[in-house]
Amino acid sequence: MDLFANLAIGFDVALSPSAMLYCLIGVTLGTFIGVLPGIGPLAAIGVLLPITFHAPQTEAIIMLAGIYYGTMYGGSTVAILLNLPGTAASAVVAIDGHQMAKQGRAGPALVMTTLSSFMGGCVAIIVVAGFAPPLAQFALRFQSPEYFSLMIMGLLAAAVLVQGPFLKGIAMVVLGLLIGTVGQETISGLPRFTFDTLYLYDGLSFVVVVIGLFGLAEVLRNLALGADREKVDTRVGWRELVPTKRDMKDSFMPTARGTGIGAFLGILPGAGPAIASFVAYALEKRVSRNRRNFGKGAIEGIAAPEGANNAAAQTSFIPTLSLGIPGDAIMAIMLGALMIHGLTPGPQIIQNNPEFFWGLIASFWIGNLFLLLLNLPFVGLWIKILSIPYSILFPAILSFIAIGIYSLYREPLDIFMVTGIGLVGYLFIKLRCEAAPLLLGLILSPLLEENLRRSMLVSRGDPMIFLERPISLIFLILAVLGVGAVLLGSWRASRKPQTEEGSAK
Amino acid sequence: MTIRTLSGAALAATMLAAVPAAADFPDREITMVVPFGAGGSTDIVGRIAAQALSERLDVPVVVENRGGAGGTVGTQAAAGMDADGYAITVATTSTHVVGPLTNASVRYDPVEDFAHIGMIAETPYVLVVNPDLGVSDVSELIAMLEEAPGDLNFGSAGQGSTTHLAGLMFLAATGTEMEHIPYGSNAEATTALMGNEVQVLFGSMPAVLSQIQAESIDALAVGTVNRSPELPDVPTMQEAGVEGYRASLWLGLAAPAGTPDDVIATLSDALADSVGDADVAAQLASNGAEALAMTPEEFRTLISEELVTYGDIVAAMD
Numbered sequence: 001m002d003l004f005a006n007l008a009i010g011f012d013v014a015l016s017p018s019a020m021l022y023c024l025i026g027v028t029l030g031t032f033i034g035v036l037p038g039i040g041p042l043a044a045i046g047v048l049l050p051i052t053f054h055a056p057q058t059e060a061i062i063m064l065a066g067i068y069y070g071t072m073y074g075g076s077t078v079a080i081l082l083n084l085p086g087t088a089a090s091a092v093v094a095i096d097g098h099q100m101a102k103q104g105r106a107g108p109a110l111v112m113t114t115l116s117s118f119m120g121g122c123v124a125i126i127v128v129a130g131f132a133p134p135l136a137q138f139a140l141r142f143q144s145p146e147y148f149s150l151m152i153m154g155l156l157a158a159a160v161l162v163q164g165p166f167l168k169g170i171a172m173v174v175l176g177l178l179i180g181t182v183g184q185e186t187i188s189g190l191p192r193f194t195f196d197t198l199y200l201y202d203g204l205s206f207v208v209v210v211i212g213l214f215g216l217a218e219v220l221r222n223l224a225l226g227a228d229r230e231k232v233d234t235r236v237g238w239r240e241l242v243p244t245k246r247d248m249k250d251s252f253m254p255t256a257r258g259t260g261i262g263a264f265l266g267i268l269p270g271a272g273p274a275i276a277s278f279v280a281y282a283l284e285k286r287v288s289r290n291r292r293n294f295g296k297g298a299i300e301g302i303a304a305p306e307g308a309n310n311a312a313a314q315t316s317f318i319p320t321l322s323l324g325i326p327g328d329a330i331m332a333i334m335l336g337a338l339m340i341h342g343l344t345p346g347p348q349i350i351q352n353n354p355e356f357f358w359g360l361i362a363s364f365w366i367g368n369l370f371l372l373l374l375n376l377p378f379v380g381l382w383i384k385i386l387s388i389p390y391s392i393l394f395p396a397i398l399s400f401i402a403i404g405i406y407s408l409y410r411e412p413l414d415i416f417m418v419t420g421i422g423l424v425g426y427l428f429i430k431l432r433c434e435a436a437p438l439l440l441g442l443i444l445s446p447l448l449e450e451n452l453r454r455s456m457l458v459s460r461g462d463p464m465i466f467l468e469r470p471i472s473l474i475f476l477i478l479a480v481l482g483v484g485a486v487l488l489g490s491w492r493a494s495r496k497p498q499t500e501e502g503s504a505k
Numbered sequence: 506m507t508i509r510t511l512s513g514a515a516l517a518a519t520m521l522a523a524v525p526a527a528a529d530f531p532d533r534e535i536t537m538v539v540p541f542g543a544g545g546s547t548d549i550v551g552r553i554a555a556q557a558l559s560e561r562l563d564v565p566v567v568v569e570n571r572g573g574a575g576g577t578v579g580t581q582a583a584a585g586m587d588a589d590g591y592a593i594t595v596a597t598t599s600t601h602v603v604g605p606l607t608n609a610s611v612r613y614d615p616v617e618d619f620a621h622i623g624m625i626a627e628t629p630y631v632l633v634v635n636p637d638l639g640v641s642d643v644s645e646l647i648a649m650l651e652e653a654p655g656d657l658n659f660g661s662a663g664q665g666s667t668t669h670l671a672g673l674m675f676l677a678a679t680g681t682e683m684e685h686i687p688y689g690s691n692a693e694a695t696t697a698l699m700g701n702e703v704q705v706l707f708g709s710m711p712a713v714l715s716q717i718q719a720e721s722i723d724a725l726a727v728g729t730v731n732r733s734p735e736l737p738d739v740p741t742m743q744e745a746g747v748e749g750y751r752a753s754l755w756l757g758l759a760a761p762a763g764t765p766d767d768v769i770a771t772l773s774d775a776l777a778d779s780v781g782d783a784d785v786a787a788q789l790a791s792n793g794a795e796a797l798a799m800t801p802e803e804f805r806t807l808i809s810e811e812l813v814t815y816g817d818i819v820a821a822m823d
Binding site for chain 1: 549570571572573574578581610663665696716718792
């Protein structure tokens with residue numbers, strides 16, 4: 001195993017003063033931009049990409065990677081403190097994270113985010129360094145039928161994600177699936193629900209939906225509460241900033257499981273990273289002894305998705321670098337950046353540019369370390385945000401949302417759209433309908449449909465294709481077992497006298 | 506911007522004043538709309554052109570990415586920008602031929618609503634196959650297709666996309682059949698080819714070049730008239746015996762219709778000079794694109810002709 005020799009090459013590059021400087025600049029920029037509501041990794045990388053054109057090639061990519069995971073850290077911070085998630089991943093973290101913040105436990109929540117992310121990142125880096133080429137080959141065996149079956153399993157995660165009344169939650173998933181059908185359908189090329197405008201041709205922008213349903217709706221809710229807004233105790237001492245021993249113990253296994261799920265799903269182009277946080281959260285909610293506290297500020301509900309999210313972010317570089325195939329929009333930009341810098345992504349990159357490849361891998365680790373060092377002292381500072389009077393905070397939030405949304409596609413209509421969706425989101429809050437299952441439905445919808453129809457085209461109409469292919473079959477069996485477990489659980493709960501409000505019927 | 510708010514008389518006065526001022530063009534930064542996302546192959550080619558133009562015109566040329574709906578969203582926006590030469594857009598096979606033909610919501614006319622500036626580059630379609638298929642040239646592929654019509658799958662970046670039409674063009678030219686499997690992007694289609702879910706793909710050069718070089722997929726032919734310098738051993742479709750097959754993805758520049766002729770001439774000269782530059786050509790080549798110069802008239806004619814060629818394929822599609 002050349003793992004150590006390779007990593008030695010990598011650290012040689014990554015520990016050079018210039019690489020470390022660019023890495024530090026990247027993660028710092030990323031963190032601060034990620035904290036702004038409405039600006040997720042996609043917007044941040046899109047906006048900052050031109051800055052990197054002037055840096056040397058390896059340093060430029062290291063900086064971009066730093067911006068990428070820096071933004072995710074920053075995104076989690078603002079999701080927890082203000083319930084303003086900008087990505088699907090941070091929306092999951094916000095479920096329990098924001099509840100913790102309300103209970104005055106923002107400090108432990110933020111520290112745990114940092115620690116879980118660090119752990120997730122570290123483990124995933126070893127996976128990337130040790131097994132990138134064979135894993136990339138494995139990812140190729142995921143074709144349409146496998147993706148379809150994986151998405152079916154994802155739907156199951158949605159069922160578990162539901163907090164309140166089961167029927168309401170499922171209705172939200174279905175609504176998400178339906179909203180996901182807006183736009184041009186890939187297989188037939190026909191537009192659906194586009195009202196004959198180009199604006200809706202690519203469907204509703206995901207970021208617009210997330211910011212509207214969560215961020216804007218939260219602002220509206222706070223404003224509507226007026227003087228009744230929950231006062232968050234921000235005068236917390238240093239001692240209360242750090243997680244307790246019990247927090248650490250409770251979080252270890254969830255982080256480990258989340259990391260495993262994230263590292264695996266991250267390898268799959270397209271589907272993986274988006275659903276990793278959801279799946280990790282759903283699994284934890286099933287297996288945790290503390291499951292009754294999920295949604296009410298359970299630290300496990302932060303640890304698992306954060307570990308998954310960061311692990312997936314690292315391993316999603318595997319197909320991008322070793323196959324030259326971008327997994328998502330962010331990776332497509334990264335790939336473009338490689339080409340602008342004269343590096344050809346693809347299987348040859350490891351042989352032709354070993355310093356670059358291993359340097360980047362090593363810089364992941366250094367970047368994560370920087371984030372840890374950067375974020376821990378800042379936790380106290382971030383929490384201070386909560387003590388800003390809301391009358392000053394909310395116009396700032398609204399401005400940042402508007403700037404962030406506009407900078408994404410320079411599309412003025414997006415601002416109107418986010419406003420409309422924000423009003424709908426407020427209505428959902430009033431009706432006690434949760435937005436997270438809707439979000440998962442929205443992510444899964446096109447993936448489910450496209451891969452189903454593609455599989456049927458490939459098999460010339462024979463549905464047995466889902467059972468004949470082993471990987472697909474395994475996912476379907478897992479899904480069936482999962483449904484069984486959920487049904488059994490709710491049957492048991494219905495027989496037990498209800499002791500706690502909000503338990504599944 | 507302010508022009509719109511002026512009264513008619515003032516507008517006329519401004520326009521009179523603007524005519525001699527065109528000799529000073531350009532005296533401020535030019536916005537170049539790239540109707541696709543940052544980092545994509547159109548973006549890369551657009552940025553190379555922007556840099557080269559900026560050096561020749563001595564003003565910054567700022568790239569503005571406005572992606573969406575196969576490039577038609579940004580193109581529609583560009584068509585409505587001020588026609589003063591300070592707003593230009595990257596015009597491609599997608600935005601100016603295939604998009605308007607296949608997308609009923611497109612509101613612009615690719616010929617009438619633009620003042621065409623010239624060509625930047627073209628990227629060949631490459632006929633690539635999965636190595637497990639066991640064919641080494643186009644005639645073997647055709648023989649296999651004739652033996653078992655409709656058994657093989659070909660992928661594309663979506664129903665009605667440029668890569669889909671390139672495939673249909675091949676089937677029409679050879680009288681063969683394959684099942685079309687659409688994907689969401691060139692990257693997804695290439696992955697599917699490597700995983701053997703589809704056996705054949707008419708891929709755009711930037712999307713497939715690194716995979717061909719790594720020998721994870723095999724290139725059988727290129728759709729351009731001449732062989733590609735990047736793949737000198739791969740024959741053209743003509744050489745491989747497919748008569749009348751000519752398909753490439755081109756990328757040029759256009760301004761909104763009504764942009765003064767002398768401004769277009771300035772831009773066109775600067776563009777032709779850029780494209781003729783060996784350094785620029787080398788940058789384009791390393792991204793799978795071949796520098797190609799065209800006068801505004803030639804570019805306009807090409808678009809009109811391709812609207813007819815592709816129009817026939819689209820009409821036969823349903």
